[in-house]
Amino acid sequence: MTVQSSVSKNEEDVEGISKGDALDKETQLAKFERIRSAIRLNDVLALKSAAAEPGGLVEDTLRKESWPLILKIDPDLVPEASSQEEVEKHRYYQQVLMDVARSIRRFPPSIASEKRMNLQDKLVNVIMRVLVANPDLHYYQGYHDICVTVLLVVDGDEDLAFQIMNEISRTRLRVFMEETMKPTECQLNYIYAIFQAEDPKLRKFLERAECRVIFCLSWCLTWFGHDLENYSNLVRLYDLFLANDENQYLLPVYVAAAVVLSRSKSLQLQECSLPSVHSYLRDVLIDLDNHPSELEDCIFHAKKLHALYPVERLEQIEAEKRRQDEEYRRWRRSFLGMTLLRLKRVDWKSRGLAGAVLVLSVAIGYQMYRRSITSIAEA
Amino acid sequence: MTLLPDNAQLPALVHKHQKRTFKIIIIGDSNVGKTCLTFRFCAGRYPKKTEATIGVDFRERTLDIDGEQVTLQLWDTAGQERFRKSLVQHYYRNVNAVVFVYDVTNQSSFDELPLWIAECDTQCPGSKIPRILVGNKCDLADKIVVKTNDAQRFADQHNMPLFETSAADDSRSDHVEGIFLTLAHKLKNSKPMMSPSSSSWRSSSSEDRSREVGLKIALSGFRVSMTCFDL
Ligand SMILES: Nc1nc2c(ncn2[C@@H]2O[C@H](COP(=O)(O)OP(=O)(O)O)[C@@H](O)[C@H]2O)c(=O)[nH]1
Numbered sequence: 336m337t338v339q340s341s342v343s344k345n346e347e348d349v350e351g352i353s354k355g356d357a358l359d360k361e362t363q364l365a366k367f368e369r370i371r372s373a374i375r376l377n378d379v380l381a382l383k384s385a386a387a388e389p390g391g392l393v394e395d396t397l398r399k400e401s402w403p404l405i406l407k408i409d410p411d412l413v414p415e416a417s418s419q420e421e422v423e424k425h426r427y428y429q430q431v432l433m434d435v436a437r438s439i440r441r442f443p444p445s446i447a448s449e450k451r452m453n454l455q456d457k458l459v460n461v462i463m464r465v466l467v468a469n470p471d472l473h474y475y476q477g478y479h480d481i482c483v484t485v486l487l488v489v490d491g492d493e494d495l496a497f498q499i500m501n502e503i504s505r506t507r508l509r510v511f512m513e514e515t516m517k518p519t520e521c522q523l524n525y526i527y528a529i530f531q532a533e534d535p536k537l538r539k540f541l542e543r544a545e546c547r548v549i550f551c552l553s554w555c556l557t558w559f560g561h562d563l564e565n566y567s568n569l570v571r572l573y574d575l576f577l578a579n580d581e582n583q584y585l586l587p588v589y590v591a592a593a594v595v596l597s598r599s600k601s602l603q604l605q606e607c608s609l610p611s612v613h614s615y616l617r618d619v620l621i622d623l624d625n626h627p628s629e630l631e632d633c634i635f636h637a638k639k640l641h642a643l644y645p646v647e648r649l650e651q652i653e654a655e656k657r658r659q660d661e662e663y664r665r666w667r668r669s670f671l672g673m674t675l676l677r678l679k680r681v682d683w684k685s686r687g688l689a690g691a692v693l694v695l696s697v698a699i700g701y702q703m704y705r706r707s708i709t710s711i712a713e714a
Numbered sequence: 715m716t717l718l719p720d721n722a723q724l725p726a727l728v729h730k731h732q733k734r735t736f737k738i739i740i741i742g743d744s745n746v747g748k749t750c751l752t753f754r755f756c757a758g759r760y761p762k763k764t765e766a767t768i769g770v771d772f773r774e775r776t777l778d779i780d781g782e783q784v785t786l787q788l789w790d791t792a793g794q795e796r797f798r799k800s801l802v803q804h805y806y807r808n809v810n811a812v813v814f815v816y817d818v819t820n821q822s823s824f825d826e827l828p829l830w831i832a833e834c835d836t837q838c839p840g841s842k843i844p845r846i847l848v849g850n851k852c853d854l855a856d857k858i859v860v861k862t863n864d865a866q867r868f869a870d871q872h873n874m875p876l877f878e879t880s881a882a883d884d885s886r887s888d889h890v891e892g893i894f895l896t897l898a899h900k901l902k903n904s905k906p907m908m909s910p911s912s913s914s915w916r917s918s919s920s921e922d923r924s925r926e927v928g929l930k931i932a933l934s935g936f937r938v939s940m941t942c943f944d945l
């Protein structure tokens with residue numbers, strides 16, 4: 336009987352899976368059609384909502400047409416290329432060359448090396464064109480990770496890749512491209528406000544480990560391009576980041592927060608130090624990369640966090656935290672606070688010892704008091 | 715009653731079972747091979763595809779040195795200035811040793827070294843943490859532009875040993891290993907369980923010295939010049 340039921344359950348499972356797959360394919364097909372018609376109708380709102388849904392914009396042919404529409408780019412307005420001389424004397428040219436030369440992992444493994452090298456040349460061109468066109472923007476290591484993804488999605492169309500990168504560099508990536516990394520740090524610091532609201536213990540843990548924003552630096556700076564191996568997961572995230580234009584810079588931070596929050600408990604069992612947090616979270620991302628449904632859960636959670644805590648709310652949370660910290664500091668400076676805190680920091684052995692001394696001295700004092708009472712009485 | 719100071723931070727360095735962890739930062743210009751060197755030492759091979767480092771990466775390897783477990787925790791830093799500027803205090807906090815790397819085929823990576831050293835001096839003033847200088851990419855024999863003599867003079871001036879090596883050359887993989895092993899011995903024999911900055915590079919026992927000589931012989935096959943070691 337038990338055997339039979341287990342067999343029938345298995346069958347059900349198998350059927351369930353195949354059904355699910357069929358369903359998936361069907362919705363996939365329906366979605367494909369939906370996106371197609373949205374492209375035809377230039378329905379940007381429909382494209383944005385499709386981009387944010389699970390699975391994003393489904394495939395690169397659709398992305399190549401949708402992204403320019405979402406970003407309001409006119410593909411026919413071909414920009415002029417910058418002169419080779421201008422490019423070669425640019426202050427970031429050497430750095431770009433070095434980073435692009437080391438970007439081989441980012442190309443499909445099956446790609447012929449000639450084609451890859453051709454794409455790498457285009458990659459240099461795209462980056463340099465953006466930098467020349469926007470003298471106020473500064474190159475950072477990791478920017479090339481975003482460019483390579485865009486270039487792959489548009490199938491090597493250099494002009495289009497430039498237009499897309501030019502647009503997002505001026506908006507979504509601008510904060511990363513300031514002269515120093517200060518604005519980047521401020522931006523990523525919002526992750527702590529999210530933790531404060533959702534999981535204050537996690538925040539404390541990360542602060543004690545002195546992690547600052549290092550653990551999510553490459554995630555946010557490269558839109559996860561540096562850390563995800565699975566191309567379909569990556570472009571799905573890019574759909575999300577491009578589709579969003581409210582608090583447009585911040586969405587990667589919400590995704591990063593959701594990733595960390597999803598493993599908060601086990602993270603806090605690790606050694607409380609930056610290297611251990613960093614390696615642990617890197618493994619978490621690899622794990623999510625291998626389980627797209629879990630990654631999808633994180634994205635879902637990120638969108639929820641985004642709705643729940645817009646920037647203004649995060650700023651309130653931080654202000655409130657600062658006020659509490661200030662109050663705590665003032666309390667600590669007070670005499671009572673100082674004493675209590677000291678007691679709190681004393682380890683258990685000394686606490687035991689102090690307790691014993693206290694009990695003993697009270698006992699001795701009491702005895703002495705009784706003696707003096709009785710001796711007075713006797714007298 | 716033992717009251718710990720506000721910033722008491724013992725557990726990071728003193729592990730259970732006498733296992734000690736040493737924090738070593740790898741510093742130098744972009745593209746000189748910092749990531750490849752640390753990868754070679756920690757994973758035992760040359761990485762097939764390297765990538766630009768973003769911020770900082772961590773690699774570690776535990777060694778058994780005279781029966782004691784010693785973990786070298788390598789902080790592989792990004793060379794680009796913007797990362798350096800914002801993260802620099804992080805790098806130097808509680809650091810036990812610094813490895814400066816330049817590329818023997820790239821003169822400017824060598825010329826930048828004084829800046830790196832000045833930064834190190836301002837970040838940990840007055841401390842005598844061990845420092846070593848590594849010239850990488852020696853396998854590119856016909857492209858070498860930084861002369862050993864110049865590098866040696868520079869190393870002597872700054873009181874650190876020089877190693878010229880290659881992360882890429884498989885036949886010399888034990889050479890990279892040797893560099894870090896030397897460092898590990900040095901660190902292990904520094905005063906145990908003390909705050910890292912008080913460990914002294916030059917206070918080695920005679921036993922330690924003989925080991926260095928042994929190592930030196932083992933390494934001597936490959937353009938090694940480490941004359942300013944404790945000899
Ligand atoms: N020929 C040669 N190339 C190397 C060696 N070490 C690193 N490289 C190359 O130099 C480039 C930069 O290396 P990487 O470790 O990423 O440099 P980092 O920026 O200092 O971390 C990569 O393309 C490596 O393949 C070496 O010993 N010999």
Ligand SMILES: [Mg+2]
Binds near residue numbers: 766790792
């Ligand atoms: Mg590197």
